[in-house]
Amino acid sequence: MKKSIVSLSVMGAMLALGSSVAVAAPDWSKVPKRDVQVFHAGVTPIEWVLKKSDHSGRTGLVKGETCVGCHEEKGGLNFDMKRLASKDLEPVGTPKTMNFPVAVQTAYDANNLYVRLTFKAPAGGANQGDKENDVKATVMFANDQVSADAGGKPVAGAQMGCWATCHTDARTMPGADDKKTKYTKAGAYELMQWKSAKGAKAVDGSVSDSRKMEGGTAGVTATGENKGGEYTVTFTRKLAGAVAAGKAVPMGIAIHADKASGRFHHVSLGYTLGIGADGDIKAAKQ
């Protein structure tokens, strides 16, 4: 009798602990914000990035430099936005706002990684292909194997963010098949996405030989709100695989604003997220 009371109370304590872990959200007021610029990248897939006559940055990439190392300056991007908006790199149409900042906050505890994005989604898009969602916010993480082949010279995922998934023959690229989605030739990404449609489920997916918008095992949940045009999106996912404490994991962000679909998103370059490790963005320990 006595014994069962003891074990019941132990169980009760464990249950209470379990539920407090499950709902423990970071105190975001204590987590620093890091502004990351997202931009309309036009038609600049990995094939373009790695062709020297299109992109002189190829030389630095094969020597190990990163996109951010060459293109981020004083918190902004040094791109020639007129070139990115030109018919050459954007034959279909450009959004009125070529780039905007996303404030990124990240935190972790023993079980989970938390990512919070705050941004104003601009109107004036050039493609309103998604009739259901005004806005979508996506985060991708690359594993250690992600690389692209620059003529026998490998370029690592940590250098190029999401560009390893972006190819000339993917959906919404000029002249491309409407069914082919993002994919990688080596390595894989985990993908999580929040959609603004009422009742939409968070996407827990991946990109490897094709893009899968389900079937992930990271237990992704996402919440979002729009307060006077400012969106706050918060993701929770398990620490597992490449996304683990003690690691710096390559990460990229994409925002589909104004009902945009396919490649008509604003994307970030690749950043490393340090989870109890050094990185461009550092997750705060909770």
Ligand code: HEC
């Ligand atoms: C070694 C430095 C370097 C690296 C690394 C680099 N770039 Fe560049 N990039 C440049 C330079 C210089 C230009 C200017 C035009 C040119 O020479 O192609 C440029 C141009 C661009 C442009 C066209 C807009 C413009 O300003 O002309 C895009 C888009 C771009 N880079 C994307 C990337 C991406 C994505 C990566 C990473 C996969 C990357 N770059 C890596 C140096 C670099």
